Amino acid sequence: MSYFIDRRPNARHKSAVNRQRFLQRYRSHIKRAVEESVNRRSITDMERGEKVSIPTKDISEPSFQHGPGGRRTVVSPGNKEFAEGDRLRRPGGGGGGGGSGEGQAGNQGEGMDEFVFSLSREEFLDFVFDGLELPHLERKQLQVLEETRPVRAGISKEGVPARINIVRSMREAQARRIGMRAPLKRALREAQEALDIEERKDPVLRNPARIDELKSEITRLEKRIASIPFLDTYDLRYNHLTHQPMPSNQAVMFCIMDVSGSMTQAHKDIGKRFFLLLYLFLERNYEKVELVFVRHHTVAKEVDEEEFFYSRETGGTIVSSALTLVNSIIEARYAPEQWNLYVAQASDGDNWDDDSSTCLELLNESLMCKLQYFTYVEITPHAHQALWEAYDTVRAAYPERFAMQQIVQAEDIYPVFRELFRQRAQG
């Protein structure tokens, strides 16, 4: 009375809901762990999951239990040298622990008071970018329409079996059957009647040849009627689908990084990590965002992603060169009426003497009116210089669309990033 069932093809992830409930409940703990880990990680290392630990006492499920104290007796195996009446010092010094055995520290390398589990890469990045968005994203002209969506567009005679329209096909088949059978049935009825007349005649008057002829006619007609197929290929009708373009938001992010000589290796590293975070955020949350990487010292250059993050090149600093380049790229490729334009800039705030005023002019005159949002992070432990002050006046003029923050050390990257891209109330 036993039977085997192969359950392997059954759905996995039966616990997925419970897992999500758990992550939801300990959201704040997990977020804190994720924040710490983002700051700890090296720049190339954002693409994996994370081990998160939560103090066990925070997630314990309490129940009534005995506390320490009182008198308890513990039976344990493996006596070697004890004799009855032996007295032993209490381990752990006076705390009145549970005697031997119970609650010994685990040998797993992690204390018992931490609950450790792994977040998958997806879950990890979900937490990293939770509650962030590109500000002021607008629906601009629908032009690059890569995204389409299938919509019903009537009935067609050709198609794949999965899209067969059963009702329409059956209706066609029925019409065809009626149409094709009608003349045959009429002929059959006539032949039958003729045969009946012939057979009712006096046997002497009967024409056996005529009877045979009618009989074979009837069989022939019956055969033909039977051979009409119930369903024929040209009855089949299919639901027709066409692809309708979907409206989507187009956006482009300009990443401008200062690689001049005044930026130390540590500064550059911080800058890169900031952009990497930005890059991951955009890749993950916005399919349609284009990225343009611009690096500059005295001259600006558009580079690809690889070069942006990994190449080493130095020189003096002229910030306006980058802004000019961005402006010309916009003019050449990204018409502001079609694209949402974003700029993120990282620098140590060092600039050629009178270039800051040029930057101010460039931003106010030609750039800011086109942009959705401009973010500037200054990576410096020192006092601000002319560039910051110049940008500060831009901020005053465009408080909604211009944000700037200072990063002193690597730990600031993530909080600053969150501050710059936090979700704003819809206004």
Place this chain on the structure above:
Amino acid sequence: MTRRKPIATGSDWNFEALESYERAIAELAREYRLDTYPNQIEIITSEQMMDAYASVGMPIGYHHWSFGKQFLSVEQAYRRGQMGLAYELVINSDPCIAYLMEENSLMMQVLVIAHACYGHNSFFKGNYLFRTWTDASAIVDYLVFARSYVAKCEERHGVEAVEQLLDACHALQNYGVDRYKRPSPISADEEARRQEEREAYLQTQVNRLWSTIPPVVSELAQEPLHDHENDPLGLHRHGRYPSEPQENLLYFLEKNAPLLEPWQREIVRIVRKLAQYFYPQRQTQVMNEGWATFWHYTLMNRLYDDGLIDEGIMLEFLQSHTSVITQPGFDSPYFNGINPYALGFAMFSDIQRICRAPTEEDREWFPDIAGSDWLETLHFAMQNFKDESFIQQFLSPKVIRDLKLFSLVDDDRDDSLQIEAIHDDRGYRRIREALSVQYALSAREPNIQVWEADIRGDRSLTLRHVQDRRRPLGQSLFPVMRYLHQLWGFPIKLESTEEGDIVRRYQWPIPEPTRESA
């Protein structure tokens, strides 16, 4: 005995081989009079095993974050290779559902069939606790009912509200069992049919209990309201309510908590019913594992003797079996308490030995069973005991010697620990006694009962904790009292008593000191 050809060899399994082995084991099991529910053997992947694990062995359960936590910790341990997944999981249901992991070798699958499908299964069907407290044929249906009811409540009242309620109930689930009274069997049809009816009825009961208008006692009518018919709970007679202390806290709350909505009472009931279902398992760990281990060992040896498994499988089996019943000493880094497999297997094997080849010592200690029919005696032991009484009855001096058991007393009035007994003539009985107490649920869990609900005063609920050997309550007491407060809706008081005297009082919410001084 004629040696037959092995059914299969090597380590890869297939369904035909498993079916033949299952038939062969079933045949042997009949010979040993192992009475089982029909087996439903399910092959699953390791991931599915982790799922099954996370839901504490229930094939379907309602959703709750704590099962997610369980899953994450199992997954973490498994990924790091710290833990082999249990290669079997078996559910006390009719038919008895056993899970076999696909990664298992042929030997492991055969072993699991013997262990789970004939060992545990016959234990579920035979042991008196399971017979009394659980209804194997109804559990799966009831789980389906519970899951859909909880889901419906989540839809109607929000996930958070349900989760908070479940948290509170889970904290008290060990106190949601009737220890002495047999509960009515649970059945899904019945539950669903009666549930609405019950909601209405329960609410009227509670309304009556909490009615703030004092009953007008008509002296002429000789208190007509107070007869048993009208007032079965004795609420309107004077005196303490409840008149007897109540051990089943969840039951008491379900029936009496003034502020719970009908759906909340139903969820309290669900948690209570499931706690009741698991109650026998918590009391028969050593016996259950010992019984299953004894039988897989016996059945595997028979398969080998009959030639149905070859030397390769047998060696692999012995290696696996040995590691299952290993008992590290208390000072070993691998020590993690007494291994129930080791103790249970040792005891059942020893009972067999006492029956077959008793020594002088055995005749003196076990005059009733020494030399008796071993199969008869083993079945008797399996059917009529739980861990506590099983140890009290059958732990022999030989097993105590083999395991080198000793008992240690930790008394907070004493500066040092004391070895109370070791495996010698003077110690056997004391060790047996102490170990039996160690497995008694009543000694493992604090004894807490409902003492009084102040229905005519501030509506506070007073619980009494009877201290056992002066052991106080642990710190977790306060969060649990908070949950109680959440369910009851009015202040919770808890009194610890030692020999009838109250030694400590706790209260939640903690009274504000300013009010006291004012």
